[in-house]
Amino acid sequence: MSQFSSSEVETSKDVSLNDVIKPYLQRWLWFAISLLLFILLAFFYIKKTTAVYNTKSTILIKDAKKSGGEFAVLSDLSGLNSMGTNSIENEVEVLKSKKMMREVVTKLGLQTSLSAKDGLKQKELYKETAPLLIQLVNEKNFDDPVVPVEVEINDDKIKLTSANLTSPITTTFNKTINLPFANIIIQKNPKYIPAKKGRLEDLTFGYSSTEATVSSFQKMTNIKLVNKDATVIELSMNYPNRVKAKDVINKLVQVYNADAINDKNSESMKTKNFIDDRISIIANELGEVEGQKERFKVANKITDLAAEASISLNNSAGARAQLLEIETQLQLSNDLASYLSKQGTNQTLPSNIGLSNQTAGSNIITYNQLVLERNRLLENATSQNPIVEDLTKQINILRRSISDGLVKSRDALLLTRNQIQDQQNVVNSKITKIPTQEKLFRSIERQQQIKESLYLLLLQKREETAIALAVTAPKAKIVDYAFSSDSAVSPKKLMTLLVAIFFGLAFPFAYIYIKELLNNRIRSKKDIEKLSHISIMGELPKIGRGEAELVGKNDISSMSEAFRILITNMNYMLPKKDTSKVIFVTSTIKGEGKTFTSVNLALTLANASRKVIVIGSDIRNPQLQRYDPSKKRSIGLSEYLYDESMQLEDIIHLSFFNDHCDVIYSGSIPPNPTDLLSNGRYEKLIEQLKLEYDYIILDTAPLMLVTDTFLISQMADATLYVVRSEFTEKTLIDFANKQVDAKKINNVGFVLNDVSKNNFGYGNKYGYGYAAEEKSFFQKLKERF
Secondary structure, eight states: OOOOOHHHHHHHOOOOHHHHHHHHHHTHHHHHHHHHHHHHHHHHHHHHSOOBEEEEEEEEEOOOOOOOSTTGGGGGGGSGGGGOOSOHHHHHHHHHSHHHHHHHHHHHTTTEEEEEEETTEEEEEOGGGOSEEEEEEEEOOOOSOOOOEEEEEETTEEEEEOTTSSSOEEEETTSEEEOSSEEEEEEEOTTOOOOTTOOOOSEEEEEOOHHHHHHHHHHHEEEEESOTTSOEEEEEEEESOHHHHHHHHHHHHHHHHHHHHHHHHHHHHHHHHHHHHHHHHHHHHHHHHHHHHHHHHHHHTOSOHHHHHHHHHHHHHHHHHHHHHHHHHHHHHHHHHHHHHHSOTTSOOOOOSOOSOHHHHHHHHHHHHHHHHHHHHHTTSOTTOHHHHHHHHHHHHHHHHHHHHHHHHHHHHHHHHHHHHHHHHHHHHHHHHHHHHHHHHHHHHHHHHHHHHHHHHHHHHHHHHHHHHHOOOOSEEEEEEEEEOSSOSBSOHHHHHHHHHHHHHHHHHHHHHHHHHHOOBOOSHHHHHHHOOSOEEEEEEOOOTTOOSSOOTTOOSHHHHHHHHHHHHHHHHSOSOSSOEEEEEEESSTTSSHHHHHHHHHHHHOBTTBOEEEEEOOOSSOOGGGGSGGGTTOOOHHHHHHOTTOOHHHHEEEOSSOTTEEEEOOOSOOSOHHHHHTSSHHHHHHHHHHTTOSEEEEEOOOTTTOSHHHHHGGGOSEEEEEEETTTSBTHHHHHHHHHHHTTSSOSEEEEEEEEOGGGOOSGGGTOOSTTOOOOOHHHHHHHHO
């Protein structure tokens, strides 16, 4: 037998694919049952769960253009821009608000709901499908959970039953009902259309406070932008009753539009009132400016300042020209008068010198003619000539007349000059005042123009506001009215079945995987082969229900076949000698089945040609007596080892299972087992038994727990090391390896006990021989359970 460490054995073994999938294939029935259970659970869930449909609507938020132009800062006063939105996200949040949903809940009366039993599930009744209308009168403070109220209708009598009620309430239609949580009125629904399937059963109605209902529908309603570059909003809701969901979404849009219109009208009305107030104020101010302008004109005696200034300037220029002309005439008159006073009567006066006095001018001409005529006469006559005297007289009269005329003309010119100078002074005074008057007048006119412009603008805005008040276009344009999906969004039958199939397969897979991952126990011979270099002598099958624990005579069961295989393999391990063979049966710890192996090995070996004895060598924890309770208090090995006078025949008992098999029981439990096993009596006992028996089977104590077996281990021709499937931990195999490597036990071979059919290596897994019987599927299924 090759000697190498268990770690070398372990690393030398490759894990095959068959080893990986074998645990799952062996438990195929788990997968089938789990899959069936999950599919049944899925069908029950589908039948029990109320179908939920997706209802949605899309709306377009309209944006109004902002007006510009003069006084654009006042453009918002008109209210025309109140339909606009600065951010579409703001409108989404408005639609999501509790205020909007509270309006919907209140107007539709969603605090109460009526339902009836529909197979395994409850179906909500709404509008035409509801035989009753439940009107909420008012709510009450109620802290306990509200349990649905059962409704029974008998003619016009209504009976209400609920856990919230101390006793049932009997009432009639159209009557206020006082419930602990609210006051309601139940009415018959005139629009009710009875279902074709038959009458409704188990009518119940539920109640939820307004705030709770608002929160519930808020969570159910999904509001989002269809596209980030557009102002289209999608409103959707997953709800069982499609008609009710449509009403909620459509009503939400209506409430949103009504709220927007109210906001717009409120703003426009406030704007109009403000504009009216401002118009009144501006009108008063404009009247004051007009009065100030009028008083200014009256005070300054002007109608048009520019025209008055032009006239004054023209008058001033004319007056200066007149003064110049008068001064000229006055100078001519003075010069002519002076000249006239210096000249004699025989000299003529200058004429056509520009004198404006025509009388004086004509007189001068006449005077000159008379002088010339007298001078001509004097050439031929004397001054005493009557004609000359007459002419001289005329000349003197005319000379005095011209002189008087020039004096009068000079006086008149002086008077006129003074008047013109006075007028010139007045005009100059007016011209001097014109800049100051113009400055004051322009200031008044500027105030008037500002007031007039503002007054006209406010009048225009008042008209725009009136138009805005008259326009009631909704802010949200409905692109698609609420519509529901044809198929339910939940439960999705195909998806539910797929999930059920997945979990039906995943649960047993996960359980097996985790169990295999955490498994630290020996199950099959392959586990031992991976951990140890020690040979495996045989595999003992698990005892099924109703099967005998001991091998009987002429037994052809799988158990007896397993022990025959064990004996065959053991014989190859035993030394070739004709003398009796001593076989130790041991294990690492208690409970691995060494006593079971010892007894059945002895019973299988014993026959007419082979005499066998089995010794209960575990004197600390005797187990052989359990197969024959009547021998429980029989003397045995302990007494023999302790009392030297005890004879061999005193402790040997015949097994009633097999005539060719004898038994030495453990006897009483001694206080000093180690001393008894090492006093030499045990070796003497074996030597005596070798003379009478072909096989001596020793059921020894577990090696890890006590040292008893090591004290006598050198007497063994072969040691059968029992390992129990699904009981012995893998780490204990290393203990066995160390004991073999240390040569503390001789000629060791493993026996794998209590192996299930799934863990069998070869042979007995399939059955062979006369006793092998082909079992039906149901028989195999029954065995598995």
